[in-house]
Amino acid sequence: MVGAGMAGVRTAVGLRERGWRGRISLLGAETHRPYDRPPLSKALLLGTADGSAFDVDFEGLGIELLLGRHAVALRPAERVVVTAEGPEPYDRLVLATGAEPVALPGTEGLPDVHLLRTLDDAAALRPVLEQRRDVVVVGAGWIGAEFATAAREAGCAVTVVEAADRPLAGALPAEVAARTAAWYEEAGVRLLTGAAVASVAPGEVVLADGTGLTAGAVVVGIGARPATGWLAGSGVELGPDREVLADDRLRTSVPDVWAVGDCASFPSARYGTRLLVHHWDNAMQGPATAAANVLGGDEVYDPVPYFWSEQFGRFVQYAGHHAPGDAAVHRGDPDGAAWSVCWLRADGTLSGLLAVDRPRDLVQGRRLMERGAALDPERAADPSVQLKNAAL
Incomplete structure (x- = not known):
C-alpha cells in the first residue's frame, strides 16, 4: 500500500482479516504513525484531543510500516515503487495516496499562511487559536467552515473570504447553499462572498477591490486534488482532475495495481456516472472491496456516498x-x-x-x-x- 491514511490502513487490515499471510508493507510519506484526519479540523485544533492515531496493532498483524517514505515514481515493468529513500518491490500494489490541498497562488513560503490536511498542519495552527489571532480564511467550503467554527470557539476574530456568491458553492445547489450564509453571522464570523484575493502579505490580505483585511494568520481551504503527480509516466491512467481512473472493482489500467480512497474515481452504475469522492466514508468503505479483489475476488464497488461536517x-x-x-x-x-x-x-x-x-x-x-x-x-x-x- 502506498499511502498510510484511512484507505491504506483499512486495506492492509482487510488483507489480514481475509487470511493473507504474506508480507504487507504500508508506505507513508509522513513520519507519524497512521492517524485519522477528521479530528484535525476539530478536537486537535482546540486542544481537546492529544492525537488521532489509529487503534491498530500493526506489529501484531504483521503490517510493516515504512514511514517517511515519499513515493516519486512507479515502474510497473520492474514491479517497483521508487521512493526518495530507495526502491520498494511489490507483487500487488494498492494506491492510497489520498489528496493534497490546493495552495493559494503566490503564498508559498509566506509566514502565517496555513493549509489544513496533516497532523503537522494542525499542530502549526494550534498556536494561532491559543493566541486568539485575527484569522482570514480563504474559501467557504467544508474545511473553511469547520476551521472558522473552531477559531470562533477559541475566541479568534474570523473573516471568511469566498470567491463565489455563496458558501459551499461547489457542493450544493444555490438555493440550498445560500441558507448556510446566515450561520456565519450567527457565529460572529464575517463572511465576504464574491470576493477574490489579490495578494497576501505578512499581517494583511488584500482583495481584488482593494479592501485590506487584518490577518494574524491566513488559512487556505480552496479545495484538494488527488496526490498522483508521482504516477506520471507509469501507465496508470489518470482523469481530468488527476485522479486514478479505477474500474468498478477498483482496478487501475496497470495489471496488479488497485486504487482506493481520495486518489481514485470509480464508475457508479447506481448513479450513472464516474464518482470522485473526497470524503472519509469512501476511504472507510472502499478498502473492503480492494482487499477482496487483491486476493482474487470479483466484488463491485458502488456505494451510496456519505459525508458529514460539524460547523457553527x-x-x-x-x-x-x-x-x-x-x-x-x-x-x-x-x-x-x-x-x-x-x-x-x-x-x-x-x-x-x-x-x-x-x-x-x-x-x-x-x-x-x-x-x-x-x-x-x-x-x-x-x-x-x-x-x-x-x-x-
Missing part, C-alpha cells in the same frame, strides 16, 4: 449523489434549527439527501437509496412523516 453548532450530513435536474423536496423550516432536503429523480427515486440536525432523515434516506426506493413527494415534504414511511 450544526451537524450537517449528506448522502447520495444528486444530478442538476433532480427535483428538490424540502423538509422542515430552512430558517429553523433542523431541516432536510431530498432530491428525487424523474421516477421518484431518492438520489441525494442533505440533513441539518436531522440524523434520522439521513439514516433512513441512506437505506432508501441503497435499495433504490422511490418516494411520494408530498409525504417526503412533511417533516412529521418519517422518511421511510414516504417510500412507495
Whole structure:
C-alpha cells in the first residue's frame, strides 16, 4: 500500500482479516504513525484531543510500516515503487495516496499562511487559536467552515473570504447553499462572498477591490486534488482532475495495481456516472472491496456516498449523489434549527439527501437509496412523516 491514511490502513487490515499471510508493507510519506484526519479540523485544533492515531496493532498483524517514505515514481515493468529513500518491490500494489490541498497562488513560503490536511498542519495552527489571532480564511467550503467554527470557539476574530456568491458553492445547489450564509453571522464570523484575493502579505490580505483585511494568520481551504503527480509516466491512467481512473472493482489500467480512497474515481452504475469522492466514508468503505479483489475476488464497488461536517453548532450530513435536474423536496423550516432536503429523480427515486440536525432523515434516506426506493413527494415534504414511511 502506498499511502498510510484511512484507505491504506483499512486495506492492509482487510488483507489480514481475509487470511493473507504474506508480507504487507504500508508506505507513508509522513513520519507519524497512521492517524485519522477528521479530528484535525476539530478536537486537535482546540486542544481537546492529544492525537488521532489509529487503534491498530500493526506489529501484531504483521503490517510493516515504512514511514517517511515519499513515493516519486512507479515502474510497473520492474514491479517497483521508487521512493526518495530507495526502491520498494511489490507483487500487488494498492494506491492510497489520498489528496493534497490546493495552495493559494503566490503564498508559498509566506509566514502565517496555513493549509489544513496533516497532523503537522494542525499542530502549526494550534498556536494561532491559543493566541486568539485575527484569522482570514480563504474559501467557504467544508474545511473553511469547520476551521472558522473552531477559531470562533477559541475566541479568534474570523473573516471568511469566498470567491463565489455563496458558501459551499461547489457542493450544493444555490438555493440550498445560500441558507448556510446566515450561520456565519450567527457565529460572529464575517463572511465576504464574491470576493477574490489579490495578494497576501505578512499581517494583511488584500482583495481584488482593494479592501485590506487584518490577518494574524491566513488559512487556505480552496479545495484538494488527488496526490498522483508521482504516477506520471507509469501507465496508470489518470482523469481530468488527476485522479486514478479505477474500474468498478477498483482496478487501475496497470495489471496488479488497485486504487482506493481520495486518489481514485470509480464508475457508479447506481448513479450513472464516474464518482470522485473526497470524503472519509469512501476511504472507510472502499478498502473492503480492494482487499477482496487483491486476493482474487470479483466484488463491485458502488456505494451510496456519505459525508458529514460539524460547523457553527450544526451537524450537517449528506448522502447520495444528486444530478442538476433532480427535483428538490424540502423538509422542515430552512430558517429553523433542523431541516432536510431530498432530491428525487424523474421516477421518484431518492438520489441525494442533505440533513441539518436531522440524523434520522439521513439514516433512513441512506437505506432508501441503497435499495433504490422511490418516494411520494408530498409525504417526503412533511417533516412529521418519517422518511421511510414516504417510500412507495
